[in-house]
Amino acid sequence: MKYILVTGGVISGVGKGVVSSSFGAILRACGLHVTAIKIDPYMNIDAGTFSPYEHGEVFVLDDGGEVDIDLGNYERFLDITLNSDNSITTGKINQQVIAKERKGEYLGKTVQIVPHMSNAIIDWVEDVASRPIKSDGDDDDTPPSVPDVCIVELGGTVGDIEGRPYTEAFRPFSRKHHGSFCVAHVSYVPQPASTKEHKTRPTRQSVKELQDCGLLPDLLVCRSENPIPLPVKEKISSFCNVGLDEVICLHDQSSIYYVPLVLRDQGILEYFQKRLCLEYKVPLSTNVLSSWEALTKKLETVRREVNIVLVGKYIKLHDAYASVIKALQHASLQANYKLNLKFVNAENLEVDAEKTNPDLFHESWMTVCNSDGVIVPGGFGKRGMEGKIAVIKWCRTLKKPFLGICLGLHAAVIEFARNVLGHKDANSTEMDPECKHPVISDMPGHTNIDMGGTMRLGRQTTVFSKEHMDYSVVRKLYGNRKEIKERHRHRYEVNQKYLQELENNGLYFVGTDVDGLRMEILELDTDKHPYFIATQFHPEYLSRPMKPSPPFLGFILAATNNLESYLKYGLDQLS
Numbered sequence: 048m049k050y051i052l053v054t055g056g057v058i059s060g061v062g063k064g065v066v067s068s069s070f071g072a073i074l075r076a077c078g079l080h081v082t083a084i085k086i087d088p089y090m091n092i093d094a095g096t097f098s099p100y101e102h103g104e105v106f107v108l109d110d111g112g113e114v115d116i117d118l119g120n121y122e123r124f125l126d127i128t129l130n131s132d133n134s135i136t137t138g139k140i141n142q143q144v145i146a147k148e149r150k151g152e153y154l155g156k157t158v159q160i161v162p163h164m165s166n167a168i169i170d171w172v173e174d175v176a177s178r179p180i181k182s183d184g185d186d187d188d189t190p191p192s193v194p195d196v197c198i199v200e201l202g203g204t205v206g207d208i209e210g211r212p213y214t215e216a217f218r219p220f221s222r223k224h225h226g227s228f229c230v231a232h233v234s235y236v237p238q239p240a241s242t243k244e245h246k247t248r249p250t251r252q253s254v255k256e257l258q259d260c261g262l263l264p265d266l267l268v269c270r271s272e273n274p275i276p277l278p279v280k281e282k283i284s285s286f287c288n289v290g291l292d293e294v295i296c297l298h299d300q301s302s303i304y305y306v307p308l309v310l311r312d313q314g315i316l317e318y319f320q321k322r323l324c325l326e327y328k329v330p331l332s333t334n335v336l337s338s339w340e341a342l343t344k345k346l347e348t349v350r351r352e353v354n355i356v357l358v359g360k361y362i363k364l365h366d367a368y369a370s371v372i373k374a375l376q377h378a379s380l381q382a383n384y385k386l387n388l389k390f391v392n393a394e395n396l397e398v399d400a401e402k403t404n405p406d407l408f409h410e411s412w413m414t415v416c417n418s419d420g421v422i423v424p425g426g427f428g429k430r431g432m433e434g435k436i437a438v439i440k441w442c443r444t445l446k447k448p449f450l451g452i453c454l455g456l457h458a459a460v461i462e463f464a465r466n467v468l469g470h471k472d473a474n475s476t477e478m479d480p481e482c483k484h485p486v487i488s489d490m491p492g493h494t495n496i497d498m499g500g501t502m503r504l505g506r507q508t509t510v511f512s513k514e515h516m517d518y519s520v521v522r523k524l525y526g527n528r529k530e531i532k533e534r535h536r537h538r539y540e541v542n543q544k545y546l547q548e549l550e551n552n553g554l555y556f557v558g559t560d561v562d563g564l565r566m567e568i569l570e571l572d573t574d575k576h577p578y579f580i581a582t583q584f585h586p587e588y589l590s591r592p593m594k595p596s597p598p599f600l601g602f603i604l605a606a607t608n609n610l611e612s613y614l615k616y617g618l619d620q621l622s
Contacts, residue, residue: 056253057235064117068124076335078328088209103366111505165216218261232264360431362390374590393431420606425453448605451581524597533584541566578605
């Protein structure tokens, strides 16, 4: 087993996740099996209770693990399926150590950060790194592959007090796996506007911090806004005691999908081959990243735009909808369109907003009106809910392409119940526990006592209804399969008491769980609407750059008036 530890310095958000994912994508393209681990040095057990404003979206894995958004990048770049053990937090490590202490496994000893916590970290990494992994698209009968390389990303910035137990753990780890272990340090090289010169001192100090932790960087990835000139690269090499070929300069790109190509062109494959004695299964003389080159070429050549509006409540931080944004990008590129995505705060669409801030109200509605399609993603809480319901009514009545996800499905059901069924006080028990017509209600058997891990989480099977199978657009988008598997994250669902009434009036639930008890997909008949679809699951989690999510692809195709042609002839016949 070969290990690549990715650390970061100078500032947080320097791009360790994208660099780690790109390392994996490059190695995968050479025929190696790669797994990845993300270490987050916070005390939480998982990311499930994080505020989207602080950490961005919560990414959900097949096994229901609620993890950092970087694991989403790993899965998308590496085309693999990870599980919750690929995410390490201080909370998990402490929980494990304390459980052992309570069982008497440390009997007679004083339990300390070193060696007990550091040993637990090492054991966890080695255990997960050795587990076989499955690639995307593998069916249940396909045997998993044993990894050749494990990429470990240490979250935070070197020198943070929270990260010291981990750097302390990797100090002896580097000796234990000498020759099979590499430290790639991602650092920021600023360029102040006053001097317009790249400054190397922050990187040098960051490397010194890493050395103080007992780790020596084998590779430096220098991040910057603009290209770093050769004299600056030579200075970094000299002062940080690394070879010139061990300094990779990575300036800002227009898309993260360029990063694997930039790293390849600077000799990263040759470096890893030499440093870790890797045996590539695909010769380096071949174009190992041809699919990535095709993707980036399309990014450069696509000219037509599709205007999509995302209506949500966390729009101040776009990372709160990271997977949704990427899924829209994947689908747009596949349809040969450039995504022009605009964000609208759902609260600004509410009637009250017209009174308190009429300019913002009219500006927000004007943005919606100028769009080709509207997406209402998942979320929690009542803030902005009436704005989401209002925009869904607008989409339904004016036949504007609409895609709802999780809470977006709930809002669509509430809107239909109010304005078509005539239940003016219809609502969700999440928003109003005492509402007269709870068309969305709590799931039986799911407790709200604890907030973490108490939802319906992870990959679940959705079965297409035989009654609606012949004309369901969603089923056609999934290749006319009888059932699909997608990831979930919710604790409220459609109330079955209203199911028949909703369907009798034209809101069809074309997909359910295997027992037929939980409604998974709703859609309006295409005779009444070009694309009005909502899912209880989160299809964005399984979208990939070269294989977009079917509901998202259908949404973009409908927004560009290409859906009917696609369903008849496929992508090759699109205009």
